[in-house]
Amino acid sequence: MHCGWAGNVTDNKIKYWALNVFCALVLAVLLGAHMGLMHLPGLLGQINPAWKDPLAWAHVSERGRSAAITGGYVLLLGLALFHGLYGVHTMFTEFFSGERAARRIAAGCWIAGIALFVIGAFSSVIFHISVPRT
Amino acid sequence: MNDHPAVEQRLGLVRWLTGHRHGIEGYLYICHRISGIVLLLFLSLHVLVTSSRLFGEETWQTLMSLTHSPALKFLEYLVFVAFAFHATNGVRLILIELGFAVGKAEHPVYPYRGSLHKQRPLMIVLMVVAAVLIVLGGFDALRLGR
Amino acid sequence: MPRTNEIIFSIRRLYPAVDAVPHTQRFPVELHPGMTVLEGLLQIRESQDASLAWRFSCRMGVCGSCAMIVNGHPRLACNTQIQDVSREEVRLAPLANYPVIKDLVANLDTLFEQHAALAPYIARSDSAELIAPGGEFRQTPAQLTRFLQFSGCIKCGACMAACPTVASDTRFFGPMPLTAAHRYNADNRDDGFATRKRHMRQRHAAEHCHYAGECSRVCPKGVDPARALQLLRRELLLDWLGLRRRQALAMVQPASDDQPPSQRRVQTPPPFTVQR
Incomplete structure (x- = not known):
C-alpha cells in the first residue's frame, strides 16, 4: 500500500477531533451563558437586577468567592483553549503539511495553551482564596 | 510520474478568499475560521486582562474604565458578533460532522439534491438565530449599556 | 465584440x-x-x-x-x-x-495514488470464497442504497479542484479518495475497514474536512462527497468508541438444490479467472 506522502499511518487523529466536538458542545452551553451574562447585561438586567453590571468590583468579587464559579471558569478556560488551539492547529497543519512543521505547530500550540491556562487558572484560584469574605 | 516538467498551481490561501466561486456553505466555512481566530485572540487578551483582578479593586477599575471608550465598546461588540456566528454555525457543523444533518445516502436522481439541500433548513434557522443574537447584542450595547 | x-x-x-x-x-x-x-x-x-x-x-x-x-x-x-x-x-x-x-x-497522479492507498475495492477475509465462489452475494435494496450513490464517482477530480482544504493541504486525501473509501466501507460484502482506517483516521484525511460543501456542489454525477465524508467520520468515531456495528455480511446464495450439480451456474470459475 502506497503511503509515502500520507504521513504516519498509525496516528489516530479522530480521537482529537472527537474531543474537540465534545468541547464545542459543552462550550456552546457554558460559553453561551458566559457571553450572554457579560455582553447582554442591559437585557438580562431587566430579568434580574443583579445581572445589570457584571463587571462592577462587587459582583466580580462575589463571583470570585464562589468555588463553583471559580471551578467553572477554570473548566471553561481549559475547554475554550483546547477548542481554539485545535482549530488553529488544524489551519496551520493544512498550510504546512510536513512532519517537521507538524511537530513545531503542535509544540507551539501546547506552549501557548499551557501558558494561558496556567495564567488564567492560577489567577482564578488565587483570587478565590484571597478575595475578602465580607 | 510523467517525464515533463509540471507547473504547480495549488490555490492555497487564495482559495479561502477568492479562488472559485463559493456556495453559501463555502462562505460560512471562511467566516467560521475567521471568527474562530478572532475569538482565540480575544480569549488570550481576556485571560491576561481578567487576571488583573488579583491586584485588587483599583487596578480592576482602571482597566475597566479603559473599556468604556466607544472604540473598545465597538471591538467588544465585534467579539460578540463573532461568538454569536461561531456558536450557531458551530452547532450546525457539529450536527453535520456527526452525520446527523446530512441525511442518508440516496439514489442520485437528476437534478441532484444531496446533503447540502438536506442541511440547508437547519442552516437558515441557525443563521436567523445568529442574526437575532447580533441585533440583540447591538441593541444592548447602544441603548441599554452604560 | x-x-x-x-x-x-x-x-x-x-x-x-x-x-x-x-x-x-x-x-x-x-x-x-x-x-x-x-x-x-x-x-x-x-x-x-x-x-x-x-x-x-x-x-x-x-x-x-x-x-x-x-x-x-x-x-x-x-x-x-x-x-x-x-x-x-x-x-x-x-x-x-x-x-x-x-x-x-x-497531472492527477497524486489523486490516483491517494485513491489506490485507500484500497478502493471489496476486500474480504475469506480468501477461499474468492478462489472458489460458493454462490452469489445477495444484498437487500436497503443495503445497496447505503453505497450506490457513492459508487457513481467517475474520478474526474472536479471535487478536488473545488475543495478549499485540498487547495492548501498538500497531503490531504481529499473528497474523491475518501468517498471511494466510504463507498466500500458501506458495502456489506466488504471486510476492508480495518485496513483503510489506518489512512482514513490520520491527520490529513477525514479530520480535515470542514464541510465547505464545494465538492458536492461541483460533482457532475451527484455523488455528494461531502455527505460521504461525514458518514465516514461517524464510522471512524464509532469505531474508536468501540460502537461500530459490523453490517450483516451479504448472504452467499448457493445455486438451488433442484438443479443437478453439473448445471449449477457458480460451480466452475468463469474462463477469465486466473487458475492457481
Whole structure:
C-alpha cells in the first residue's frame, strides 16, 4: 500500500477531533451563558437586577468567592483553549503539511495553551482564596 | 510520474478568499475560521486582562474604565458578533460532522439534491438565530449599556 | 465584440517545457444551439490551433477525463453547454490544485495514488470464497442504497479542484479518495475497514474536512462527497468508541438444490479467472 506522502499511518487523529466536538458542545452551553451574562447585561438586567453590571468590583468579587464559579471558569478556560488551539492547529497543519512543521505547530500550540491556562487558572484560584469574605 | 516538467498551481490561501466561486456553505466555512481566530485572540487578551483582578479593586477599575471608550465598546461588540456566528454555525457543523444533518445516502436522481439541500433548513434557522443574537447584542450595547 | 453566433474561448495556455508562466489565448468559436464546451474545444483544434491540449474520451459524462475549470467552476467540458455558462466568453483553465502538464491537462497522479492507498475495492477475509465462489452475494435494496450513490464517482477530480482544504493541504486525501473509501466501507460484502482506517483516521484525511460543501456542489454525477465524508467520520468515531456495528455480511446464495450439480451456474470459475 502506497503511503509515502500520507504521513504516519498509525496516528489516530479522530480521537482529537472527537474531543474537540465534545468541547464545542459543552462550550456552546457554558460559553453561551458566559457571553450572554457579560455582553447582554442591559437585557438580562431587566430579568434580574443583579445581572445589570457584571463587571462592577462587587459582583466580580462575589463571583470570585464562589468555588463553583471559580471551578467553572477554570473548566471553561481549559475547554475554550483546547477548542481554539485545535482549530488553529488544524489551519496551520493544512498550510504546512510536513512532519517537521507538524511537530513545531503542535509544540507551539501546547506552549501557548499551557501558558494561558496556567495564567488564567492560577489567577482564578488565587483570587478565590484571597478575595475578602465580607 | 510523467517525464515533463509540471507547473504547480495549488490555490492555497487564495482559495479561502477568492479562488472559485463559493456556495453559501463555502462562505460560512471562511467566516467560521475567521471568527474562530478572532475569538482565540480575544480569549488570550481576556485571560491576561481578567487576571488583573488579583491586584485588587483599583487596578480592576482602571482597566475597566479603559473599556468604556466607544472604540473598545465597538471591538467588544465585534467579539460578540463573532461568538454569536461561531456558536450557531458551530452547532450546525457539529450536527453535520456527526452525520446527523446530512441525511442518508440516496439514489442520485437528476437534478441532484444531496446533503447540502438536506442541511440547508437547519442552516437558515441557525443563521436567523445568529442574526437575532447580533441585533440583540447591538441593541444592548447602544441603548441599554452604560 | 463577438458576432451574434460567435463566442470567445479564453484558454489558459502553458507548456512547461517552453513557457515559464501561463498566458491566456482567445479563440472565436462559431456557436450552435446545444453546443458543449468540449465541442468548442474540438472546433478550435480542428480549425485554429492543433497544438491545444486537453483530455477527453467518451464525450458523454461517463469517463471523467475532461474536467476543467469553466468560468471559475470545475465542470466536465462534455457535460456543460456553452449557453448555460455565458453568452460572451468561456474562460477555461486546467483543474486547480494540481500541476499542469500542458494547457488544460493537469497531472492527477497524486489523486490516483491517494485513491489506490485507500484500497478502493471489496476486500474480504475469506480468501477461499474468492478462489472458489460458493454462490452469489445477495444484498437487500436497503443495503445497496447505503453505497450506490457513492459508487457513481467517475474520478474526474472536479471535487478536488473545488475543495478549499485540498487547495492548501498538500497531503490531504481529499473528497474523491475518501468517498471511494466510504463507498466500500458501506458495502456489506466488504471486510476492508480495518485496513483503510489506518489512512482514513490520520491527520490529513477525514479530520480535515470542514464541510465547505464545494465538492458536492461541483460533482457532475451527484455523488455528494461531502455527505460521504461525514458518514465516514461517524464510522471512524464509532469505531474508536468501540460502537461500530459490523453490517450483516451479504448472504452467499448457493445455486438451488433442484438443479443437478453439473448445471449449477457458480460451480466452475468463469474462463477469465486466473487458475492457481
